[in-house]
Amino acid sequence: MNPATATGMSFLALVRQSWHVLATIGPGVVFIVIFLVLPSIMLMTVAFMTNGPYGLPEMPFTLQAFRELAGFGFLGWSPGNLYTLWRSIWQTAIATSLVILIAYPIAYYISTRPAHMQPLLLLIVIVPSWTNQVIRAFAWMNILAPGSAVTNAAYNLGFLSEYMGLFPSTFAVVLGLVYNFLPFMVLPLYASFQNLDHRLIQAARDLYATPVKAFFQAVFPQTLPGLMAGTVLVSIPAFGMYVIPDLLGGGKSSMIGNLVARQFSDASNWPLGGAAAMIMILATLLGLLVLRRVGRRAGGGREVVL
Amino acid sequence: MNAEAARRSPAAAEDDGRKAQGDTQADTGSAREASSISLRALRKTFGRDVVALEQVDLDIRAGEFFTLLGPSGCGKTTLLRIIAGLEQADSGVLEVGGRDILSTPAHRRSVNTVFQSYALFPHLTVRENISFGLRMRRTPPEECHRRVEETASFIKIAELLDRGVEQLSGGQAQRVALARALINEPDVLLLDEPLSALDAGLRTELQLELLRTQKRLGMTFVFVTHDQEEAMVMSDRIAVLNDGRIQQLGSPEEIYERPENLFVARFMGHTNIYPVEPEGGGDRYASPFGTVEISAERTGSHMLLRPESLELLPAGETGTNCFPARVSERFYRGAAVEYRLECGRESVTATLTNRGQTHFRVGDEVTLALDTQSLVFLDP
Amino acid sequence: MKRRINGFQLGLRAFWYLTLAFLYIPLAYVVAFSFNSANSYVRFPELSLRWYERMFGNTALMNAFYNSVTLALTSAVIATLIGAILGYGMYKYRHLKLGWLIWFIYLPIVMPDIVYGISQMTFFVTVHDLTGMLKPGLTTMIIAHVSFQVPFVALLVYSQLVRMDPLLFEATQDLYASPLQRAWFFILPAISASLISSFFLSITLSIDDFVISFFTSGPDSTTLPIFIWSAIKRGVTPEVNAISALMIFAVFSAGLIIYIFQRVRPPKDPTNQ
Numbered sequence: 001m002n003p004a005t006a007t008g009m010s011f012l013a014l015v016r017q018s019w020h021v022l023a024t025i026g027p028g029v030v031f032i033v034i035f036l037v038l039p040s041i042m043l044m045t046v047a048f049m050t051n052g053p054y055g056l057p058e059m060p061f062t063l064q065a066f067r068e069l070a071g072f073g074f075l076g077w078s079p080g081n082l083y084t085l086w087r088s089i090w091q092t093a094i095a096t097s098l099v100i101l102i103a104y105p106i107a108y109y110i111s112t113r114p115a116h117m118q119p120l121l122l123l124i125v126i127v128p129s130w131t132n133q134v135i136r137a138f139a140w141m142n143i144l145a146p147g148s149a150v151t152n153a154a155y156n157l158g159f160l161s162e163y164m165g166l167f168p169s170t171f172a173v174v175l176g177l178v179y180n181f182l183p184f185m186v187l188p189l190y191a192s193f194q195n196l197d198h199r200l201i202q203a204a205r206d207l208y209a210t211p212v213k214a215f216f217q218a219v220f221p222q223t224l225p226g227l228m229a230g231t232v233l234v235s236i237p238a239f240g241m242y243v244i245p246d247l248l249g250g251g252k253s254s255m256i257g258n259l260v261a262r263q264f265s266d267a268s269n270w271p272l273g274g275a276a277a278m279i280m281i282l283a284t285l286l287g288l289l290v291l292r293r294v295g296r297r298a299g300g301g302r303e304v305v306l
Numbered sequence: 307m308n309a310e311a312a313r314r315s316p317a318a319a320e321d322d323g324r325k326a327q328g329d330t331q332a333d334t335g336s337a338r339e340a341s342s343i344s345l346r347a348l349r350k351t352f353g354r355d356v357v358a359l360e361q362v363d364l365d366i367r368a369g370e371f372f373t374l375l376g377p378s379g380c381g382k383t384t385l386l387r388i389i390a391g392l393e394q395a396d397s398g399v400l401e402v403g404g405r406d407i408l409s410t411p412a413h414r415r416s417v418n419t420v421f422q423s424y425a426l427f428p429h430l431t432v433r434e435n436i437s438f439g440l441r442m443r444r445t446p447p448e449e450c451h452r453r454v455e456e457t458a459s460f461i462k463i464a465e466l467l468d469r470g471v472e473q474l475s476g477g478q479a480q481r482v483a484l485a486r487a488l489i490n491e492p493d494v495l496l497l498d499e500p501l502s503a504l505d506a507g508l509r510t511e512l513q514l515e516l517l518r519t520q521k522r523l524g525m526t527f528v529f530v531t532h533d534q535e536e537a538m539v540m541s542d543r544i545a546v547l548n549d550g551r552i553q554q555l556g557s558p559e560e561i562y563e564r565p566e567n568l569f570v571a572r573f574m575g576h577t578n579i580y581p582v583e584p585e586g587g588g589d590r591y592a593s594p595f596g597t598v599e600i601s602a603e604r605t606g607s608h609m610l611l612r613p614e615s616l617e618l619l620p621a622g623e624t625g626t627n628c629f630p631a632r633v634s635e636r637f638y639r640g641a642a643v644e645y646r647l648e649c650g651r652e653s654v655t656a657t658l659t660n661r662g663q664t665h666f667r668v669g670d671e672v673t674l675a676l677d678t679q680s681l682v683f684l685d686p
Numbered sequence: 687m688k689r690r691i692n693g694f695q696l697g698l699r700a701f702w703y704l705t706l707a708f709l710y711i712p713l714a715y716v717v718a719f720s721f722n723s724a725n726s727y728v729r730f731p732e733l734s735l736r737w738y739e740r741m742f743g744n745t746a747l748m749n750a751f752y753n754s755v756t757l758a759l760t761s762a763v764i765a766t767l768i769g770a771i772l773g774y775g776m777y778k779y780r781h782l783k784l785g786w787l788i789w790f791i792y793l794p795i796v797m798p799d800i801v802y803g804i805s806q807m808t809f810f811v812t813v814h815d816l817t818g819m820l821k822p823g824l825t826t827m828i829i830a831h832v833s834f835q836v837p838f839v840a841l842l843v844y845s846q847l848v849r850m851d852p853l854l855f856e857a858t859q860d861l862y863a864s865p866l867q868r869a870w871f872f873i874l875p876a877i878s879a880s881l882i883s884s885f886f887l888s889i890t891l892s893i894d895d896f897v898i899s900f901f902t903s904g905p906d907s908t909t910l911p912i913f914i915w916s917a918i919k920r921g922v923t924p925e926v927n928a929i930s931a932l933m934i935f936a937v938f939s940a941g942l943i944i945y946i947f948q949r950v951r952p953p954k955d956p957t958n959q
Contacts, residue, residue: 411859
């Protein structure tokens with residue numbers, strides 16, 4: 001089938017349009033391909049290579065790195081890496097759940113304020129997340145350090161033993177994650193509340209639903225798209241966090257991001273780092289798929305961009 | 307067909323207006339000639355399956371108010387956009403003022419469009435919107451300014467010139483869109499359902515304004531609408547389209563009083579349409595009411611009775627083309643009375659002007675008298 | 687409508703203020719202790735500006751500041767250019783089934799920064815080994831930043847274009863604008879809002895970034911976040927409080943400016959019908 005007749009354009013016009021398409025989309029796409037896709041592919045290739053004596057990857061290709069990731073090192077099987085992976089998952093899960101629990105009422109609250117106040121309130125919630133993540137982790141380090149007011153209170157309440165701080169700990173890491181990602185959940189939920197069809201709620205009340213029932217039947221389902229989008233926007237980046245587990249978790253609560261980074265610095269095992277990075281990339285792609293699916297459903301079947 | 311009528315620029319027309327009021331300033335406008343439009347064998351498909359226009363042949367006379375009328379998807383907007391250059395025809399010929407413009411890109415055609423949603427540039431003021439075309443053609447600023455002032459007073463929007471576009475009402479926006487197009491003195495002005503976004507009262511007012519403007523300027527207008535009443539009020543001639551083909555081309559009287567086929571009849575709102583068959587020889591036709599005698603030069607598969615052409619006589623009257631009927635419903639509409647009659651097994655609508663005569667009541671037996679002059683035969 | 691103050695509303699409001707406290711107290715802590723005369727988080731003898739003085743005298747820190755600013759501005763300019771053209775192309779040819787492009791554009795946005803940083807690092811190291819070009823430094827950082835800024839710019843420009851009446855483009859053609867005139871007189875003004883906001887967004891993304899900068903930086907190209915990180919790791923913290931407080935202040939000023947901007951001038955969004 002001649003593409004010209006299929007689209008109704010002459011051959012010359014087709015050529016000219018192709019050139020236009022390339023000229024506009026070309027630079028951006030080429031840039032991303034060279035400086036993002038290519039490096040990612042290289043990283044994934046490294047995952048399949050052998051670890052050389054200085055930590056740099058060598059041929060031949062092997063699945064050794066993945067075996068190491070599963071714990072099968074030179075000294076037999078040790079669960080360390082798997083623990084890290086598992087810790088990443090449940091720390092992310094807890095943090096995401098907490099974020100949802102906090103963000104939901106907040107988003108609802110904002111959406112019930114007078115319309116001219118809402119942008120301001122949103123701004124108030126978002127601005128703290130504009131500070132650098134290092135500074136934010138640093139702030140929590142100070143608050144949770146031994147001797148600070150909060151730590152002393154925790155000690156007095158019996159949560160801690162003396163001279164210990166609230167960080168480094170899993171608690172601190174989860175706290176840091178929640179602090180970091182709260183706004184990312186508030187925004188999509190708020191958008192869902194904005195687009196809430198109040199007629200459905202009125203219909204539920206009209207049909208004798210109690211407030212609780214009305215919420216679960218009429219309100220909650222409508223916020224589901226925002227909830228899912230927010231969950232993806234929070235959990236996927238949280239899963240791959242580096243700074244927060246490093247600063248607030250010391251070496252004990254490390255997550256997969258720290259594992260990856262270690263292989264490229266002290267532990268010197270690039271293939272292992274690549275293998276772990278692949279896990280993270282796969283998680284990202286999964287999240288992207290879910291986001292796209294949710295976006296399509298929320299947009300009524302069409303491709304929704306932002 | 308190269309008939310070109312002398313027509314005036316807005317400036318000249320404005321001068322005329324002033325002269326009529328006693329102002330004797332000299333004529334400043336340049337009189338440009340209106341252009342005719344010729345379409346031959348125009349065809350347009352979208353993708354492989356959707357045929358928007360099939361072999362359209364059309365001649366639009368210079369200086370006429372021509373309407374393309376039809377339901378959604380009939381191809382009327384596509385046809386308009388081909389004339390504007392916003393759509394490319396697959397094949398055929400398009401001539402404006404005798405010149406083939408099919409290969410001319412849109413921004414070089416001397417054709418302007420008033421869009422349905424007005425498409426006013428939001429980041430520009432009214433003045434900047436109106437002068438946009440002139441500025442694109444590098445008109446010197448003084449001339450620009452003068453022409454904007456003239457056109458604005460001609461269309462009566464002079465006080466809106468420095469407003470932003472968001473602050474305009476529907477009617478004002480429509481006038482600005484019109485001014486933006488007219489100021490360029492195009493050969494042809496295209497209007498794509500410009501009034502459909504307005505409410506009824508404003509619509510009627512603007513219909514008349516548009517019509518008067520066209521007459522004063524003497525410019526060729528091609529108007530697209532799906533509203534048959536609007537088409538009849540404003541047009542010199544109408545082309546009714548369906549499925550990419552012209553169903554009928556003619557004056558509003560011809561289209562309304564003598565539709566040629568079922569589609570046109572139904573689209574113009576006619577309801578009294580009945581199947582007929584020739585009976586015997588000569589001038590007799592079998593209809594659901596009985597035998598109808600009419601000497602017609604043409605025949606068709608259906609016959610159309612216009613409600614306003616029917617006469618209601620008291621029951622029992624006989625004669626050719628008179629049939630007994632019963633009043634089943636009656637609607638008093640002030641200036642006229644509309645009767646729904648049962649005649650044979652059919653329902654007939656008859657509208658009688660209210661001249662103070664006695665009206666029939668529901669249930670009355672009457673005689674339906676057909677006026678053979680107004681009876682129309684339709685093709686399927 | 688009568689305002690019913692019931693328990694639910696009260697609880698909700700209390701929750702709101704608690705959350706605000708949660709969000710702001712850590713930052714307030716840092717700012718407060720930046721004025722601490724003592725180098726401690728436990729004692730607070732008196733207010734003092736000594737850490738700020740130390741900060742300005744610290745050449746490494748000032749260097750880091752200079753690098754951060756250069757990096758942000760350069761990358762933002764390049765990214766806005768490339769991204770705007772990309773966004774426009776995505777809009778103009780959106781009927782050509784380029785859905786995969788949107789997927790593609792999302793990739794840098796969603797990808798975890800550690801993977802991003804590591805992969806760029808290995809890439810640049812390899813290229814450097816093979817060709818001697820692209821030594822880890824400001825150049826590699828600029829490239830890395832541009833590659834994650836471009837998608838944001840493209841998406842912002844694209845979504846503004848998509849919200850416009852498509853007939854406007856045709857109206858320009860109808861009114862005698864050549865393609866070049868169209869670009870200058872119509873398209874550029876129309877996307878000016880998104881161009882400006884994506885430029886500032888790019889700057890923000892760049893200044894805020896730590897992980898990617900860290901892994902693509904060289905010995906001379908320390909940025910502020912990297913400086914702070916190293917300081918924390920080494921345990922030398924007092925000036926860190928000061929610079930952190932300043933950065934917090936900068937962020938809040940930006941927020942305030944945006945808010946005032948939106949209030950005083952009703953957003954002149956040229957895409958609104």
